[in-house]
Amino acid sequence: MWINGLPADTINASDRAIQFGDGCFTTAAITGGKIQLFEAHLQRLKQGCLCLKLAEPDWMQLESEMRQAARGQQQAVLKVILTAGSGGRGYSRQGCGPTTRIISVTAWPKHYQQLAVDGVQLSISPIPLARSPLFAGIKHLNRLEQVLIRRHLDEESADDTLVLDTEGQVVECCAANLFWREGQQIFTPDVEQAGVNGVMRRFIMAQLASAGDVCHIVRCGPERLLMADEIVICNALMPVLPVRQLQHVHYHDRSLFHRLLGVCEQLEAE
Structure with missing residues (x-):
């Protein structure tokens, strides 16, 4: 250090x-x-x-x-x-x-490699994120909400957890952003009111845009993800992982995951 x-x-x-x-x-x-x-x-x-x-x-x-x-x-x-x-x-x-x-x-963190094979089991966190447009998107040092979210997750069998804001809207996971697929359409939560606009999230969205694909930024509740065909989570270290289960719903298709994994393999270090 x-x-x-x-x-x-x-x-x-x-x-x-x-x-x-x-x-x-x-x-x-x-x-x-x-x-x-x-x-x-x-x-x-x-x-x-x-x-x-x-x-x-x-x-x-x-x-x-x-x-x-x-x-x-x-x-x-x-x-x-x-x-x-x-x-x-x-x-x-x-x-x-x-x-x-x-x-x-x-x-x-070596566990990401195994999760890429097994897939991530998601719970839904009972700890909400407060809406704060002034600080939304950035990684400031006030992370007490995430600490409590992680503490609750540590008491569960899930690998990660879906985090909602105080209005019940999907924001992110404990330390990751997320994308999901409905048919051929790709979606990601709006983080203008709460959460972090992660570096990997921005990279993926830019790569999708450069390929001519639309990533829809939406506000919705968790029930929409339960109807999705596929969910993928991401951060700078993962860089992307497939979700195998959210509550009682199991996801078997990994087409979006493999596509985004291919995108992330183009990452350049400097």
Whole structure:
């Protein structure tokens, strides 16, 4: 782990990440010493800084630190956190130091490989996401909803869980976005009110669009997915996984999964 470019594993207790969850982050795949979708992850951090009005770090310096952390890693996970720094009084950022940069590299999650074969069993989480258009789409450090969603999931036999917002609309999974197929049409939930507009979600949608395919962004309840022909979930590490079951419904067709898997095999690392 590196903090502000130096090897370290502790952070000042006055850092606003600890005090208020004041910051943003991104998680990327490392393959062959390079970072997949590097520019997209960098753009996510820039978007987070803009939305949260964080003082921007030296982006060239951060890029260099990210690439250095990835170097020599055959397959691993890179996480980058930007916080509003240390200091200030109460909620005010006045008197805070510069933006804190935290970079870590961890082991690759091997269970995704088996889930790609077996398929994912989904439950429906009883923990809803609050609608918050101001923060929807970005990965800020306030993840208590996801922590509770994951805690409940850990008590179940499911592999992942479908997450709804406070209006009962489908948003995402615990740590993944999703697509589904009805006949030849492809759909994904609207994340303008809640949830995360993931890097892999955006990549897949761009690739579909470049191929002339329409991905419909919709607001709907979970009952619509129970009528779907196929469901696929995705994030920067999976990168896509087929869903085999949602509640009592089993899905056997994997045509969309194989298609999106082929799309993701075109991913370039840099």
